[in-house]
Amino acid sequence: MLCGCRLAGSDMVYWEEVMGKWNILKAAVAGLAFYSAMATASHAADIVGLITKTEGNPFFVKMREGAQAKAKELGLTLQTFAGKFDGDNDSQVAAIENLISAGAKGFAIVPSDSSAIVPTIKKARDAGLLVIVLDTPLDPIDAADATFATDNFKAGELIGQWAKGTLGDKASSAKIAFLDLATNQPTVDYLRDQGFMKGFGIDIKDPKKYGDEADARICGHEMTGGAEDGGRTAMETLLQKCPDVSVMYTINEPAAAGGYQALKAAGKDDGSVLVVSIDGGCPGVKNVAAGVIGATSQQYPLKMAAMAMEAIEKFAKTGEKPKPTPGKEFFDTGATLITDKPVTGVESIDTKKGLELCWG
Incomplete structure (x- = not known):
């Protein structure tokens, strides 16, 4: 406990030095906590995802390469997932759940089941993630924020x-x-x-x-x-x-x-x-x-994937969502x-x- 007595001379100087150092330490600790919180938030904002139907199909291999190159260019942290086989909806559901938990800003997905995945897509959008569908439109197509695909x-x-x-x-x-x-x-x-x-x-x-x-x-x-x-x-x-x-x-x-x-x-x-x-x-x-x-x-999978990474990064910065090709419900990649x-x-x-x- 601190007493109510008066300090004199050198004792007073010593006490002021102690209190000064204590205040500096408190400020440093508070600053560190603030920096840590900001770093965590910034890291979460940098996470993006790519979910493909399978791992080995050359189309999806090239799509993944395109996403990786663009994510690296933009300074994004890319997490990739793939189903075990074409039609593996369960693995894609699990991938979306992982991205929601990771605090990702958004993801691109080639859905294995364009209808069954819709409830999980809705959950991700409700959590604030931008969802871009590649190649295979959802049913209904407007269940995603945007679709980049071949017609x-x-x-x-x-x-x-x-x-x-x-x-x-x-x-x-x-x-x-x-x-x-x-x-x-x-x-x-x-x-x-x-x-x-x-x-x-x-x-x-x-x-x-x-x-x-x-x-x-x-x-x-x-x-x-x-x-x-x-x-x-x-x-x-x-x-x-x-x-x-x-x-x-x-x-x-x-x-x-x-x-x-x-x-x-x-x-x-x-x-x-x-x-x-x-x-x-x-x-x-x-x-x-x-x-x-x-x-x-x-068709052009590299273009689809690169555009998706750019769109998610823009959304993370501005909140703006991509627009479809005029006259269509999706952006036509050709x-x-x-x-x-x-x-x-x-x-x-x-x-x-x-x-x-x-x-x-």
């Missing part, structure tokens, strides 16, 4: 128009095998499929569902998981149903590569089956040059048809130019 319907339509134009009169009697993505038919799946149908001249029934068509030219729809082994298995199944197949539509280029292996094993790698796809990765464009794939619609056998009336570039723009 997947247009990408499908381009290869459908090209296939129809290439076949000419034979298009009316074509036999078409559809190598689709997944049984739950996420948006990217049905949009590409239905886009191809429109381009080829097949009557679309429910625009958000495939498999309900009445067109006799359709051999069937089989799921590939967007993977090469899935593409081979799917095409083997369809060849049993439809040995006279003349067109093979594929959800992406890995599925196309697998489907082609099935055609080759069946002795149908002689050009009698027209193969079309979507992606525009370097291996796929090389397959176009080699004649394995007739045409592919190229799609370009690549083929060495152009069709009149269908805009395209050749594989030489496609290889300059490709990824993976």
Whole structure:
């Protein structure tokens, strides 16, 4: 306890020195606590996320590389996550929960299930995170703050128009095998499929569902998981149903590569089956040059991911959210048809130019 007595002389000087040092120490401690709190808040503000469907698909590998490069440039701390397989909604839910807990400012996601993930997306947005969807729009699309994607319907339509134009009169009697993505038919799946149908001249029934068509030219729809082994298995199944197949539509280029292996094993790698796809990765464009794939619609994952990182950083600084392409519900990152056998009336570039723009 402090006494109420008076101090004299040197005792008073000593006491003033002690109290002065105590006040300095208190100020230093308070300043350190404030700095620590600010550093923690600043660190949390720097966290951004990228969640893809899977780890190994070249499209998602390149998307991750694009996000990493842009995040580093902007000084952001990027956390990346991926599902165990295409359709793995549970892993994506867990990833979003982790980002919310980490205090992230936002994240970009390629949803495996465009409907099932919506409640968790809402939870993240309610917590103040900016949510940007890449490649595969949510259902409904406005469940996210923004969507950066290829116009997947247009990408499908381009290869459908090209296939129809290439076949000419034979298009009316074509036999078409559809190598689709997944049984739950996420948006990217049905949009590409239905886009191809429109381009080829097949009557679309429910625009958000495939498999309900009445067109006799359709051999069937089989799921590939967007993977090469899935593409081979799917095409083997369809060849049993439809040995006279003349067109093979594929959800992406890995599925196309697998489907082609099935055609080759069946002795149908002689050009009698027209193969079309979507992606525009370097291996796929090389397959176009080699004649394995007739045409592919190229999309741009690096652009999607980089734009997402920029948008989240801007949101963290200003609160401003990105806007869609005028006349659309999403920002269109573009799609370009690549083929060495152009069709009149269908805009395209050749594989030489496609290889300059490709990824993976």
